[in-house]
Amino acid sequence: MTTAAPIHGHCDPRFERVREAFAHNFVAHGELGAACAVYVDGVPLVDLWGGWADKARNRPWERETLCGFYSVGKALTALCALHLCGTTGVELDHEVARYWPEFAVQGKGGITLRHLLTHRAGLPAIRARLPEGAMLDWQGMTAALAAERPWWPPGTAHGYHTNTFGFLNGEVVRRVSGLSLGHYLRRHVLEPLGADLAIGLTQDELQRVAELDWPLAEQAKPAIDLDAAMTEPQRMRAHAYGNPSGLSSLGVLNTEAWRRAEVPSTNGHGTARGIARVYAALARGGELGGVRIVDESLLREACSVQAAGMDLMLERDMRWGLGFQLTHENRRLGPNPDAFGHFGNGGSLGFADPGARLGFGYVMNRIVRNWRSPQNQALVDAVYAAL
Secondary structure, eight states: OOOOOOEEEEEOGGGHHHHHHHHHHHHHSOOOEEEEEEEETTEEEEEEEEEBSSTTSOSBOOTTOBEEEETHHHHHHHHHHHHHHHHSSOOTTSBGGGTOGGGOOTTOTTOBHHHHHTTOSSOSOOOSOOOTTGGGOHHHHHHHHHHOOOSSOTTSOOOOOTTTHHHHHHHHHHHHHSSOHHHHHIIIIIHHHTOOEEESOOHHHHTTBOOOBOGGGGOSSOSOOTTSOOOHHHHHHHHHHHSSTTTTSTTTTTSHHHHHSOOTTTBEEEOHHHHHHHHHHHHTTSEETTEEOSOHHHHHHHTSOSEEEEOTTTOSEEEEOSSOEEOBTTBOOSSOTTOEEEEOGGGOEEEEETTTTEEEEEEESBOOSOSSOHHHHHHHHHHHHHO
């Protein structure tokens, strides 16, 4: 058990339980630094931050501190693809090769944008060994994916594209718009909405970033042995996380090169407030403060079940919308059946609950558990107890 940490921000009196849970996480669960934000019907009712932005506890977590949130960025990537569909001639069931001709090899000609968004493309990993640091080379990664043979027949099953999701969908966005995924996200979603998030940090933003504390990722040589004897499914999972080395931030998570690059599945950064603001818009049909970030009909489709059942990568039952995780007993987003969002490594979380018109965001910089962290569940439970 650790000691209490300084807590800052505001909390509507109705949500005092959230403040209590947030403070308790530092004492009971070893939180280092964190932030939590809640919107209800477009109104910010919780905006809390506390603890430290570095492992040495010399730099306090501040209102504008940015934190890496890993797979929370997959939903932002999906939002870009949905925005593209709503504002151009791109359709979910168009073949990817229409926009990315090199992709139509190795049996991938029939893969659609819908397949990419629902983890059904069969491309969670790259077989050919890639050089160290290749995840920072957008052209290299997308070329390798274009040349790859699917691990299962596309469209027949789903398997979490843990690190390739961002490159695959981001390349479609880039081919159509001429903008990188990170720049498209800023221009069409984050800046109009006023959400403090980014995929690929600027020089100014680098000054605000919290140091991540994840001992596994700080090893010089991550413990993923790609040369070990293994079955094909085991090889798929090993390559999904470890080819190239550094793909999941292993060994590079606090470097400037990692923070500045665009690795959309993995290296998004932001505030809990920014995450909650995006989901506040999604909880209201895609609009907040007169700004629409996604077509309402596309959003309804995006948060409906597109794939369900056993996930070939995660080896557990999952429910996927179009890039969004749908609430499930394995990944619970509160008590209501229509909630959708995305967890990130260590427990970071963003989700919308349209029934409650709720947008939620949580980030933290100490990674000691996976997505099912006691911290995020305590906060989510406290939010719903207050509604």
